[in-house]
Structure formats: structure tokens, C-alpha cells
Amino acid sequence: MLMSLTCDAEVNAAMSLKLQIWPLSQLPGVSHEQVVQLQTLGLNTTEDLLAQTRAPHELQGIAKKLQIPLRYPKKWVILAELSQLPSIGCQYCGLLLHSGISSISQLAIAAPGRLYNQLRRLHTATLRRSDLCPTPDQVVCWVQEAKQFLRSR
Incomplete structure (x- = not known):
């Protein structure tokens, strides 16, 4: 997905954020075999995965x-959560995870300049x-969308 110079979260601040739903096959680091296994459990999309893993025992059940x-389902849930934000999607959720961001809440409190420098180094x-x-500008947008997501909950 190409980013415009203006963050959609900024432009549409009054509107609710439209969360993205992805096929699990689009999440980085999820193999074809793992996708097939998840499908046998009725998990086809990031929305399915997030809905079925709200409690720790549900994550353990999947594992x-x-x-x-257990680390695999935990990682998939983090990627699924981050990928919900339109400006992040599946393209950047893995990069954020590897830079130490493991939730939308954590992203919302990140300093955009510091996070950008960390992402660039990584x-x-x-x-x-x-x-x-x-x-x-993209990193600023991510943080804005994360804040908007938390406000809308």
C-alpha cells in the first residue's frame, strides 16, 4: 500500500478508524503450513485470530x-493486532515487532522521532x-492511528 503525504488518521480524525482485516497468509513469518493448520481451526483472517485469542488460555489452546x-501464536497475534492499522498493514507490522513494538498501546505512546531512528537502524x-x-511522516501517522484506535475503544 502506498502512503500519501497526509496521514488518513489526521485527515479523518472525526471519523472512526477503519481497521484492516487480512488473510493470515499475508502476515509476515507465517508459513503456508502454519496457515493451513490455522485454517483447520477455523482461523482464516487476522480478525478470526484476534477474536479467538482474547484470553491467555485461548492462545495456549491454539499452541x-x-x-x-506458544511463542508462535503470541507472535501471530501481535502481528495481527498491528496490521489492523491502515497505514501499517502487513507491510510494516513485522518491522514494528522486530523494533520492539508489540501492541497498538505501545505504539500509541512511542515518540515518533525516536521510533523512526530505531526503525531506520534496524x-x-x-x-x-x-x-x-x-x-x-509514515511513523508519525502510525502513532496517530494508534492513538485514534485507543480513543475509539
Whole structure:
């Protein structure tokens, strides 16, 4: 998804934020085999996953049914939550997770400038290309959308 220079959260501040729903196959780091396993549990989208993992015992149940370590379902839920924000989606949720952001609440209190610098360092170290890193304006937008999401709850 291409970003406009103006953050949709800023422009549409009075409107409710339209959360994104993604097929689980679009989440970074979820293998085809894992997607198939999740589908056998009736979990096809990020919305399904979030609805079925509201309590810790539900996460443990998924891990047990799939016979996988609990860290995988935990990671998927974090990615699913972050990907709900329109300006993040599946494109940047993994980058945010690897930079230490593990919830929309945590993103909402992040200092955009500091987060951008952290993302840029991570992106450059990982991909060796800073030109593919999100822009400072995008990071500001993410934080604004996270705040808007929390206000609308």
C-alpha cells in the first residue's frame, strides 16, 4: 500500500478508524503450513485470530492443538493486532515487532522521532538499504492511528 503525504488518521480524525482485516497468509513469518493448520481451526483472517485469542488460555489452546511452541501464536497475534492499522498493514507490522513494538498501546505512546531512528537502524542493518525504510511522516501517522484506535475503544 502506498502512503500519501497526509496521514488518513489526521485527515479523518472525526471519523472512526477503519481497521484492516487480512488473510493470515499475508502476515509476515507465517508459513503456508502454519496457515493451513490455522485454517483447520477455523482461523482464516487476522480478525478470526484476534477474536479467538482474547484470553491467555485461548492462545495456549491454539499452541496445544497445533503442537507448536506458544511463542508462535503470541507472535501471530501481535502481528495481527498491528496490521489492523491502515497505514501499517502487513507491510510494516513485522518491522514494528522486530523494533520492539508489540501492541497498538505501545505504539500509541512511542515518540515518533525516536521510533523512526530505531526503525531506520534496524532496516538498514537488516536489508542494507535505508531507502526502503518508512518515512518519518509514515511513523508519525502510525502513532496517530494508534492513538485514534485507543480513543475509539
